[in-house]
Amino acid sequence: MPSVAVHTAVAPLPPGTALAIGAFDGLHLGHQALVEQARRKGTAAGLLTFDPHPAEILAPERAPPRLATAGQRIRLLERFGVAHLVLLPFDRTLAALTPEAFVERVLLDGLRPRAVIVGASFRFGRGRSGGPKDLSRLCARGDVEVVVVDEVPPPPECGGGFLSSTEIRRRLAAGDVAGAACLLGRPHAVEGVVERGAGRGRALGVPTANVGSIENVLPAPGIYAGALAVLAPERVGPMPAAISLGRNPTFTDPGAPLVLEVHVLDRDLDLYGARVEVSFVERLRDELAFDDVAALLRRIEDDVARTRRIVTPSVLANVLAP
Template structure:
């Protein structure tokens, strides 16, 4: 898949294209449905399947005080878009200058001149152009003027519209199982394994601590069943994806602890993961974070958490 970050990088012979437009944060099942239609239509027309998206999120530029936390990193978003079968992604830098373009200026520069669109596939609530003044009606008028077809897809979901906003709420509440139902996969956070305070090892449950600059929306404090993914190992390696009990929070039994994400790989005390890039997948929340009156009580509860995590992960693929 071509990964383009500026209109000047678009090959002159990329078109014709079938394209879609959106932020695609999380690349959830609603997004996947749109992307599948883009790929299907592109193949039928002998065209390239392309997604146009932005970095950073438009609100981070226009209204930073209300910009949402991102569900996935840009790298993860691009990987997920590639996995959807696209031929190219145009990741446009979102600037105030871009935001000031009229709907027609944006469509002509991006869809027509650069990407030679033969069809544009979007959701019915799509807005674009200065002050979001362009809508699906505007897009259809421009399609007639510039020679591309517009397909507006119905909302995709079980009983309501799936959205990145809902995903942020679910993950913020710790409902990672509910989030997975919308994502079509477990939510994950990625980072480099760093040395922590070694308390887990002292208690008999050594953990892989993610760096503070880990990417992905961190769920509510608590204990989770999940998996640890080692990026350096191939998927065929049995240690690429390992069951884990995960702790998120400040560990209230101890004082002056920064908020961390740490994962104990079940029944493993021999792993040396320092410096590795890993992802932690969250499958189900087991409990909130509690303060224990003694180290012995904490260790007993950790043992119960490990047993519960094992049972949960044994019943899920």
């Protein structure tokens, strides 16, 4: 699979590059439609986005948690056939540029794409004052084609609503990981590092990896069927896994911190210190407090059996893997 060239400076891209522009948080199905247009319009497809997310600078108190980490975004772009990723450092100086100055400095004199692809709701320039029509008018000065992609509706099987990063976050917050996956085109996944826990899972015969230092948004607490992949120090997986995101109410007080514990099916791996990715495929149930360990183990056995039925090889083939 070809690698993505990452650019952090505004400099000419290879001739013929078509450039999709946007925030691209999560790279959901709507974003993928823009990427597909870039692949069609250019000899190479590029993506221009901003780092950090503009909301983190302009309204940090309202900035949403990210759906995808930087590493996940790179791997997704490789999957989608994108050759160039332009990470434009976003600060108040960039935010203050007028639409005219943005197009002239960043696009016409800077990156020099063959074509630019944006969504119908795209806004740019100081105070979000520019839109697709302004972009088309300004890019015409440099003979750069602008393609505006209409809003992509969610697939019928996704249960209505809107196809947006906000809607995906809403579904995750409700524990609807299957609904979020429908809009993403893949199961939602988080990255983190395996830390030492209390060791209860191993003592009960169900070893788990406690995952901390998580960089992107988690779903609602609960028990899930999913997968675990090892990203570093060496890449392994993905592997079917039963996932617990909660506070271990059978053993701890209600105010205990939230813990992500992952039991990889049929494997007993030494993962301490490893960087891993946990994919959420389907919600199994709420987290429960059990009267005794025997009742807990019976329910875990059922969770594992259901996970085995749900996370098939075809499901694993669609998760965001190393």
